[in-house]
Amino acid sequence: TSAPGSLSSDTSWVWHSLDGGKTFKWVVAATALEGKYTTCAGGGDTETGVDSAGHLYFADLTLANFSTSRSDDQGATVTCSNTGVPDAVVDRQWYAFDGDPTNGGSIYLVNDEFAQSPAQCGSPTNFGQNILVMYRSPIPGGEALAGIQFGPANKVSNPLGCDEGIMGNDEVSPVATTLGQPIGGGQYAVLPTPVKHIFVVHDDALLNRILIGRCFPVAFGPPIPNVSDPSGLNCVDLPVADLGSSNKTGANFPTMAIDKAGNLYAVWSQAPINGSGQVTGDTVLKYSFSTDQGNTWAAPIQINTSGSPVGTLHNNVFAWPVAGDDGRVDIAWYGTPGVAPNPSNGPDSCNNCDWSLWMMQTLNGHAAAPTFTAPILASEHFIHRGTMNTLIGGQNGDRTLGDFLQLRMGPNGEAEIAYADSNNFDEPFAPHGMFVRQNSGNGLLVASSPVNISGLAPFNTVSDPTNDGKYEVNGLSSANMPQLDITNSSIKLLTTAPCSAAAPCYQVVMKLNNLSLAPTTAQDPDLDLVWLTQWFVPSTTDPNGGKNFFVYGESFNGSALQCFAGENAAQAVGGGVTLTYPGVTQLPAANCLVKTGGNGTITIDVPLSNVNEPGAIDNRLHEVTASTMTLQERANSVPPVAGIGGVLFNLIDVAQGYTFDPTKH
Template sequence: MTFRKLSLVVLLGLALLAGSFAAPTRSEPEAAQAAGTELSFRAPVTVSANDDQTAAEPSIRAARDGSLYIVAPTGLGNVRTDNESGGGDIVWRSDDNGASWEFLGSLDNQLGGGDADIAPDRDGVLWGSGLTLANTTGAISVDKGENWNTNPINSLATVVDRQWIETYKSEPFAFMATGRIADQSIIVSRLERAPGDLPVTSNTVKVSGTDAYQWPGEIAVDEKNDLVYVTYNTGDDIRDRIVVSRMDLNLGNVSTFDVTTTKGDSFDSFVGLDVDKAGNVYTVWTERRPSGEGGEDGRTNSYVAVSKNQGKDWSRPVAVNRGPKTTAFPWIVAGSRGRVAIAYYGTRNRGPSPEKVTYPDRDIPKWKVWVSYSVNAASADPVYREKVAMSSFLHQGDICTSGTGCASGTRDLADFLQIDLD
């Protein structure tokens, strides 16, 4: 894992996700309405104040009071405990819409560092998560991240990977989705807020089927219908699937649905997931579409699909990228009915995958952050607009999506980026 200073592209104009635009009339073409909603961006802001605050794979979330939070892991084995960060999973907060950031230290110190996530509930209580590989760490803060109560055993399984966490309204519990390495299964835990504001796991269930996961995808909670969703993709060499599992708030009545199926070894990253306020469920993923001899003229698109009946049926996948020919690491956030934004890295260079877009007779690929957004994503014919979020590029060359098996210099962007709605 490569550790570096963190920068943030602050998004403006995301009020469109919260329903601040007039609803379309039946006589107004949806494409024309979508064209009238404009998204703009501030210049990138450096979050890490110095090299003692370097980390990777930051997660970002917005609280209801306008506070923004970032958490990022510093590495397993307490490799950074001798400097300012304290090791583990470190946190920043912004109280001025992302213009400046206050470093809050580590939420778990020596009890994490492998992966991190954070989620505020409606009252501003923060739930954080970390990873030691042996188990997942849960943490709770009731004072905006200034202090944390940490429990290093928040999964009723051992040897785990990539945990995601989500809250439900202002209730004293949260949900964590995790990949269990031993049998390559997806498990979901319910964490209770015990006396002393300590997170304690009350239940853990396996939600995946017999197919092993390739990337343990995200978790989302439908607060309208009181449902929990988890997504992932399989790693079959012959037949790959994007899968969504659904359960109730007590982790019962688990149902699993296929979003899409394609030929084997087609997916490149974590599957993103969110639910809009009307209960529509969205998934996003990248899919390789090689063409030509050796695939040099192929594409890797970012796709989105929506379910309007709680995961049972899914729309046809829609490619949201137009400018970039190769994309990586899409992430989605949903607001009111049909309003979503999807962020991803993109380059105009073609190739069979993000791992192979550099060729001797072509310009060196330069990767930027792009955002596609829609105000009618739940309709039968959704319209997406796409904008580049920053003028400069973040990375040049290939992007490796093979985790720790990547060559030096190809995994500088780690494994995902995130976008959130304030």
């Protein structure tokens, strides 16, 4: 998964997981401390993808162009280009794959050519509309640069019209057909050989129509329909739904999925508006499907969100579907029972709303009347308080969660969702990247449904494999450093010395492979070692939604262990920020114990009063995560001021997250 820093920081990050999503670290090519993935420019919108052979592709927005890259060793080394496409002033990119682009397959990149069209759509001051384009790679003779160099653009939307607002994802159909270009009268050419079509869903410039581009590969060459094209693609843009002038979409993209039978599914947010463009009701989810490759679409239906555990979800944004076997579709999104003022900017005016990550499922997605489950809480608790930033609301809200989340299908047909959680002191600018994986219930693959994946929701303690405590930066992966190799993490409530029933503590224990306090400078030049455990406490009264507390033990160049408590901060990286963990409260020596050697432990007894959050939603500690890290100086060398401070670090090992519940023993 990936995330942008900012254009001014020239930094974006790519993480990978080697244990099915239980833990994540930066890929090995990331630079030390800051984590920048490639040597090329970036920091804007990011997109990652993996082809059928395991090659990792990454596109990073620079506004002038995309930096495009490919890694053939899962992110340890990378080749990149600052000019991935032969165009300029581009925006919001998505990938889709057909096989292995380095060996006969293709990668398709869609994006907007920003403000290119001379049309004025709805505003006399408009400086030109977007054009939806698609690129194909590799170009003839350029197989070595597959995914790094793309051919000319095919303009999918009308380059002289108002047909493109901003597009959602593109997907390759798994079913090859002979459907060619339109030839008039609602008829289509028949291709001599079946091909897999590429689809991209989008809205129009006025945000009141949904359309879908349908493309297929042809030979690179002169523009001869169904035969060749300079772009290597033939495309047509087709209508999905007309929302009418009294409705508006844009929260933020329409998105789509294709099941294994080739059926198409589209999802978008929609809200009613008045003559001034203000939102006058709920922002709801709309759904449609096509069983004939996008030629015709079912009448859109509103997805019922009234059955959620918190009641009707009145505002719903950032929806993302994924499909598996015939008719089986999951949809994930952010939703809230909160109601925006009327009239207003809708989700962008929902000032006191608590947003959670939700998922629902249909197993008959193209029936005459598809049936959906009630919304399922996927995030365990709300993940954001306040407004959201959407096109529906005129981009007047809080953009801390970015513009979208993403949902994928795992190998067992389970849902896998990457999202963000902003419940911390630095809510306006430093959310945490998060990942959740479905562990039970119906899946998208009939052969492996129901899903039954154990070990994904541990309580109070968790084990971690040995020999994964490595310094991995700049393309180099060290040998295991046993003093930083976590084997277990646990928390319990302590009411005995050095604490008491009147002044209880959380006893936080980290077990290490072979603990010493000395750095391994032959492998990692950093002298400061930190053993940290952090957690979330969502709150019903905190204006930022809650706290991200932590405790850690620290040794600088082998000195005696010291222990601290605090909450997260952030440090500047260019014009962006990255999370840091500077301790504020030093704990007494009696609360900071170390046992070195094999299966050594660091035991930290932190008084509840040091990590107290008024209005906590429950007595649990959520997303408890133990990690080890190395730093160039002590973690609190830059004391936090108004949430800014701390020191950048290299993550060495991280254990699976768990929940601490004092009622479970």
